[in-house]
Amino acid sequence: MEPDTNNPSAPQPTADPAPNPSSAGHSRRVFLFKLSLLLNGAVGAVMAVPILGYLLGPSLKKPSAENTWIDIGPIADFPEGETRLVNFRNPVTTSWDGQTGDIPCWVRHISGNSFQVFAINCAHLGCPVRWFAQSRLFLCPCHGGAYYEDGSRASGPPERGLFEYQHKIAANRLTIFAGKMPTLAAGNCTKPPLTHIQAAPAEAALSPETDRPQPKDSQWPA
Amino acid sequence: MASLKQRAVAVYGWFEQRLGLGTPAIEAATHEVPSSTSSWWYVFGSAATVILVLQVVTGILLALVYAPTASNAWTSLEFLDHNVKLGWYLRAMHGWGSDFMVAIVLIHMVQVFLFGAYKFPRELTWIIGVFLLLLTLGMAFTGQVLRFDQDAYWGLGIGASIVSRVPIIGGALVNLMLGGPIIAGPTLSRFFALHVFVIPGILLALVGLHLLMVLRLGINEWPMPGRLVSKKTYAEDYHKLTVKTGIPFVPDAAWKDAVFAAAIMLAIMACAFWFGPFGPSGQPDPTIIQTAPKPDFAFLWIYAVLAYLPPSLETPVLFIAPVLIIAAMLLLPLVSGEGEKHWSRRPVAVLMVAVIAVTLGAFTRLGMYTPWSPVMDAWTSNTIPAAVLKDRTPLEREGALVFQNKQCRNCHAIGGAGGMRGPALDSIASRMTEDQIIRQVLQGGGNMPAYGNALSPSETTALVHFLLTLRGGHLAPATDASQQLLPSTTPPNKEQ
Numbered sequence: 001m002e003p004d005t006n007n008p009s010a011p012q013p014t015a016d017p018a019p020n021p022s023s024a025g026h027s028r029r030v031f032l033f034k035l036s037l038l039l040n041g042a043v044g045a046v047m048a049v050p051i052l053g054y055l056l057g058p059s060l061k062k063p064s065a066e067n068t069w070i071d072i073g074p075i076a077d078f079p080e081g082e083t084r085l086v087n088f089r090n091p092v093t094t095s096w097d098g099q100t101g102d103i104p105c106w107v108r109h110i111s112g113n114s115f116q117v118f119a120i121n122c123a124h125l126g127c128p129v130r131w132f133a134q135s136r137l138f139l140c141p142c143h144g145g146a147y148y149e150d151g152s153r154a155s156g157p158p159e160r161g162l163f164e165y166q167h168k169i170a171a172n173r174l175t176i177f178a179g180k181m182p183t184l185a186a187g188n189c190t191k192p193p194l195t196h197i198q199a200a201p202a203e204a205a206l207s208p209e210t211d212r213p214q215p216k217d218s219q220w221p222a
Numbered sequence: 223m224a225s226l227k228q229r230a231v232a233v234y235g236w237f238e239q240r241l242g243l244g245t246p247a248i249e250a251a252t253h254e255v256p257s258s259t260s261s262w263w264y265v266f267g268s269a270a271t272v273i274l275v276l277q278v279v280t281g282i283l284l285a286l287v288y289a290p291t292a293s294n295a296w297t298s299l300e301f302l303d304h305n306v307k308l309g310w311y312l313r314a315m316h317g318w319g320s321d322f323m324v325a326i327v328l329i330h331m332v333q334v335f336l337f338g339a340y341k342f343p344r345e346l347t348w349i350i351g352v353f354l355l356l357l358t359l360g361m362a363f364t365g366q367v368l369r370f371d372q373d374a375y376w377g378l379g380i381g382a383s384i385v386s387r388v389p390i391i392g393g394a395l396v397n398l399m400l401g402g403p404i405i406a407g408p409t410l411s412r413f414f415a416l417h418v419f420v421i422p423g424i425l426l427a428l429v430g431l432h433l434l435m436v437l438r439l440g441i442n443e444w445p446m447p448g449r450l451v452s453k454k455t456y457a458e459d460y461h462k463l464t465v466k467t468g469i470p471f472v473p474d475a476a477w478k479d480a481v482f483a484a485a486i487m488l489a490i491m492a493c494a495f496w497f498g499p500f501g502p503s504g505q506p507d508p509t510i511i512q513t514a515p516k517p518d519f520a521f522l523w524i525y526a527v528l529a530y531l532p533p534s535l536e537t538p539v540l541f542i543a544p545v546l547i548i549a550a551m552l553l554l555p556l557v558s559g560e561g562e563k564h565w566s567r568r569p570v571a572v573l574m575v576a577v578i579a580v581t582l583g584a585f586t587r588l589g590m591y592t593p594w595s596p597v598m599d600a601w602t603s604n605t606i607p608a609a610v611l612k613d614r615t616p617l618e619r620e621g622a623l624v625f626q627n628k629q630c631r632n633c634h635a636i637g638g639a640g641g642m643r644g645p646a647l648d649s650i651a652s653r654m655t656e657d658q659i660i661r662q663v664l665q666g667g668g669n670m671p672a673y674g675n676a677l678s679p680s681e682t683t684a685l686v687h688f689l690l691t692l693r694g695g696h697l698a699p700a701t702d703a704s705q706q707l708l709p710s711t712t713p714p715n716k717e718q
Binding site: 066 | 291292293294375376379380382383384385386387388392393394395396397398400401402403404405406407408409505506507508509511512513514515525528529531533534536594595596598601627628629630632633643666669670671672673675676
């Protein structure tokens with residue numbers, strides 16, 4: 001390639017091979033270097049905005065925006081007094097979600113138009129709870145959380161009852177308000193967590209095998 | 223032949239003139255180390271580095287086939303196992319390599335701790351090492367997620383549930399972790415990026431720093447009781463020791479590293495060959511709920527701790543304990559950077575290692591058989607032992623049926639079969655009276671649900687009569703001591 005004679009910044013053959021920069025020139029270069037650092041800092045800050053926006057995008061969504069009403073079937077599918085597993089396709093999915101977009105939930109038909117729809121996820125750490133109709137309990141395989149048929153906590157490590165989806169009945173079909181994985185932070189909490197720091201009643205002293213009574217009065221036999 | 227050798231030297235010279243890497247590399251390899259460090263105790267760091275290379279190589283090879291999408295990841299693992307020649311073996315080596323990596327890193331850390339190697343001037347080497355441990359565990363966790371099966375899916379659920387407990391920003395963190403409202407495609411892609419780009423990048427950079435610092439500061443000398451570390455004299459003492467007893471690292475000391483690394487590689491290859499790859503377990507389909515998710519070996523102890531923490535303590539412990547533990551590890555060399563290095567003069571250090579090792583070991587063992595979990599199919603798969611039913615009344619046998627049908631067996635063992643969540647009931651009637659059993663069954667308590675709503679009065683009667691026959695052979699039935707204390711005028715009949 002020929003030397004670019006039009007480029008003023010190209011090294012001039014007449015330049016001193018061993019320049020002895022004057023202090024004025026030195027401070028000018030230092031200033032320019034600092035200015036270039038500042039320039040890159042500014043460019044970096046501008047560049048960080050879209051990058052952070054992209055990265056944090058999912059976390060800035062409001063939970064309510066991800067839930068929608070989903071039809072999970074005609075009421076006739078749910079016999080009175082029974083609790084059944086129902087699968088629905090999550091309203092927000094990508095085409096590469098595969099089976100992970102199918103979400104199960106437990107539907108309890110109490111009577112008439114009275115329903116409860118529980119999330120599959122244990123309120124402890126999200127494992128899938130299983131319904132045992134004979135003992136009328138939901139049991140979690142991970143750490144042994146147990147819930148009564150109305151979703152309230154029976155025993156084990158969960159702090160609270162099962163997560164419950166909002167539901168409504170329209171044209172004899174059951175719809176639930178779902179779309180987001182239920183966690184303690186997802187706002188599916190319809191009941192406050194149980195408080196466990198409470199003094200054991202005096203009667204517990206009579207029988208060392210029994211702990212404090214469960215706070216759920218409706219579960220008591222008498 | 224001579225000309226070939228000359229030509230090779232010439233080629234080396236051509237590159238060396240341009241790269242200039244050979245001379246410093248040879249200098250680094252042959253640098254003098256105290257002869258006492260040529261020990262089989264000093265081989266774990268280099269072994270971990272060799273495993274890291276194995277993991278990078280096998281990881282890249284797996285990435286040639288693996289499909290990092292939620293819909294295809296599991297299928298691509300099955301494809302690797304069954305349709306790609308030796309795909310199963312590569313998966314097995316990567317999986318076993320991961321387990322060996324965690325183990326060797328922990329052993330390396332214990333050795334460094336007991337030999338006082340974290341003390342001046344190697345504090346920062348230790349601190350970087352702590353981050354390397356965390357990154358190694360991060361690789362193990364994200365790697366488990368990439369094995370996108372049931373365990374991975376519900377493991378992510380456990381992770382999201384833990385993150386959701388962070389005060390205030392928990393919800394945002396869950397979204398950030400999952401990349402969407404549920405565990406799905408974007409979640410796997412995130413963990414793929416973490417496992418393949420982000421964590422390995424940081425890990426390799428820090429390993430480079432860690433090694434550079436070992437070269438720069440010298441390997442920790444074999445500690446001697448009474449030879450105290452002082453910031454004023456250490457550098458000079460170490461220099462004198464190296465001059466006096468120095469041997470070139472390569473080859474005089476490095477052969478032990480090389481032999482141990484080869485042994486570890488052989489062990490990984492053997493485990494991979496005999497035991498095969500980990501999983502994948504069932505498909506990552508959340509509608510298949512007949513599953514008992516479990517984390518990989520390195521995290522079983524956390525799984526166990528989460529089962530045993532009292533509910534009210536769980537969230538505080540989850541977020542405060544890791545901060546304290548990591549802070550303690552990071553601050554250790556800054557707090558105790560001088561003084562005695564030898565383990566025989568550091569009883570607290572030895573005791574700490576012993577207690578931590580026993581604790582982790584015990585929780586890991588518990589995590590392996592999860593005694594806190596109900597055995598979900600015990601009520602249909604374990605029969606009542608015939609001996610328990612022999613010579614029983616129809617009512618008592620009916621009670622045995624109730625016992626089985628109401629899934630009591632899922633939590634209570636009889637004859638050694640059944641759940642371990644509640645106490646085994648082989649001798650329950652020798653510990654509890656009829657009234658106590660009725661109360662316990664109907665009202666629950668002590669981590670047992672109340673069965674008042676699930677049992678009819680006749681079922682309760684039958685069940686209790688059956689339970690009252692369970693006296694572990696011929697133990698005396700339990701009695702209510704308060705009844706015996708009553709004046710003898712009261713007849714010993716039941717009137718409560």
